[in-house]
Amino acid sequence: MIIIKLKGGLGNQMFQYACARHLAERNNDVLKLDISLYQPGNAPAGDTVRSYALGALSISAQVANEEEIRRVGGRRSSIILFLRKIIAKMRPIKSYVFDPAVLERKGDVYLGGFFQSERYFKDIETIIRNEFRLREPMGEQAQAMVRDIDGSDSVSLHIRRGDYVTNKNANAFHGTCSPEYYHAAIAEVMKKVRSPKFFIFSDDIEWAKADVGMPARAVYVSRDGITDHEELMLMSKCKHNIIANSSFSWWGAWLNANPQKIVIAPKRWANDTCVDTSDAVPAEWIRI
Numbered sequence: 070m071i072i073i074k075l076k077g078g079l080g081n082q083m084f085q086y087a088c089a090r091h092l093a094e095r096n097n098d099v100l101k102l103d104i105s106l107y108q109p110g111n112a113p114a115g116d117t118v119r120s121y122a123l124g125a126l127s128i129s130a131q132v133a134n135e136e137e138i139r140r141v142g143g144r145r146s147s148i149i150l151f152l153r154k155i156i157a158k159m160r161p162i163k164s165y166v167f168d169p170a171v172l173e174r175k176g177d178v179y180l181g182g183f184f185q186s187e188r189y190f191k192d193i194e195t196i197i198r199n200e201f202r203l204r205e206p207m208g209e210q211a212q213a214m215v216r217d218i219d220g221s222d223s224v225s226l227h228i229r230r231g232d233y234v235t236n237k238n239a240n241a242f243h244g245t246c247s248p249e250y251y252h253a254a255i256a257e258v259m260k261k262v263r264s265p266k267f268f269i270f271s272d273d274i275e276w277a278k279a280d281v282g283m284p285a286r287a288v289y290v291s292r293d294g295i296t297d298h299e300e301l302m303l304m305s306k307c308k309h310n311i312i313a314n315s316s317f318s319w320w321g322a323w324l325n326a327n328p329q330k331i332v333i334a335p336k337r338w339a340n341d342t343c344v345d346t347s348d349a350v351p352a353e354w355i356r357i
Contacts, residue, residue, distance in 0.1 A: 071096065072133050072141045074103040074181040079122040079297060080316025081183060083201060086123060086130065088184035090200070091193050092172055093130075101133035103142070103179075125298045127202045142179040165338065165349040185316060186348035187323065201324060203302060211299040214268075214290060218306050221266040224258055225307035226251065227318035228271035228281065246313050246335050248281045253357045254311045254333040255284060261331055268307055270300055270318070314338045319350070333357055 073089035075082045086102070093100035105111055107121040133141075167188035171180070190197050207215065217223075229245065258265050267287045271277045274289050290303060297317075304310060304321025309331040312318035322332045332354040338346040350356065 070137065070141050071098050071100045071178045071180065072103050072138060073100070074106070074142075074179070075121065075123070076106050076119075076181075077183070078117075078119045078317065079301065080318075080320050081185075082121070082123050083126075083320050084183060084185045084189075084316060085180070086128060087190035087193075087197050088171065088182075089180050090128075090130070090196065091190045092174065092178065092180070094193050094196065095172060096175060096178075100130040101137060102130050103133050103138050105138070122297070125204055125296075126200065127204050128200045138179075141177045165344065165346045167348045185319075187351055188348060198324065198326070201320070203298060207299050207302070208294065208296075210292070210294040211296075211303060214288075214295070214303055215306055217266075217288060218268060218303065222262050222264050222309075223307040224262065224265045224267050224309045224311060225304040225318070225321060226255070226267050226269050226283075226311040227304065227313045227315060227321065228269070228273065228277045229313035229315040229317065250335055250357060251281050251311070257333055257355065257357065258309060258311065258331065259284075262309060265309070268303070270304060270321075322354070323351070331355065 071089055071093045073085050075085055077085075089100055092098075102123070104121045106113070107119065112118045164183040165185045167186045171182075171184070171189065206212075228251070255267070265284075265286065267284055269277055269283060269287055269289045270291050271289075272291065274291055277283065278289075291300060295303070301317060301321050302324075304318060305324035305326075307321075307325065308327050308329075310318070310322035310325055311333045312322050312335075314335050314337070319334075322330075322334075325332070332351075334350045334354050334356050336356040338344075338349045
């Protein structure tokens with residue numbers, strides 16, 4: 070049995086699932102999910118409180134029960150867990166660097182990590198694309214947006230603020246993309262796409278309007294009535310993508326099936342200089 074311990078928001082959970090799904094496929098084994106961090110009071114200190122988010126997608130894995138987690142994960146003393154945290158803080162952060170040894174593990178495996186590189190699941194791309202579809206049809210507002218996206222040279226543009234601004238730990242680690250990044254990305258798209266129409270996704274639409282300044286042909290997507298899962302799928306339906314340093318819009322761009330897509334990503338993916346982000350985005354994406 071393979072068990073993956075999920076952590077973080079929707080985009081993070083998708084990376085973790087995709088890696089574990091590949092290992093289960095290689096080993097012809099069962100994949101289950103440890104979602105214990107989403108139970109009340111279990112979020113690590115200083116982290117943004119999140120919810121389990123993969124249930125809206127067409128994934129094949131089931132949630133592990135407590136006995137399965139104990140059997141596969143084993144019992145870890147508080148002292149060992151404390152020492153591991155101290156050692157982890159002393160090492161360079163490698164969340165975005167592919168480690169082939171992860172996919173070589175055999176037998177019962179309990180996985181923990183972020184695994185934020187497509188190299189962990191590129192070999193099962195068809196499976197991942199098939200499972201990362203919505204279980205239920207989109208609502209009316211999202212469906213209306215799909216029609217607009219399909220009928221134009223659509224470009225998604227994602228601005229991530231939220232806890233990247235309000236949570237001091239997240240701000241120190243990630244930081245935010247500057248207005249200058251978005252200006253350069255828009256200019257790059259304007260050179261390559263004849264008549265682009267920009268679809269703006271953000272958890273701070275007012276900031277996007279006031280501080281970035283959008284092209285005349287811009288539609289503000291994020292609103293009540295469109296869920297996070299629907300937003301991600303709407304990004305993926307755009308013909309091209311401008312993403313933030315965010316796993317959420319990373320997946321929106323990766324799931325975009327347009328073979329001629331242009332994807333623009335920030336060159337600086339993290340504020341923390343200890344973080345190696347060389348595998349953070351596919352080689353064919355443009356980094357600015």
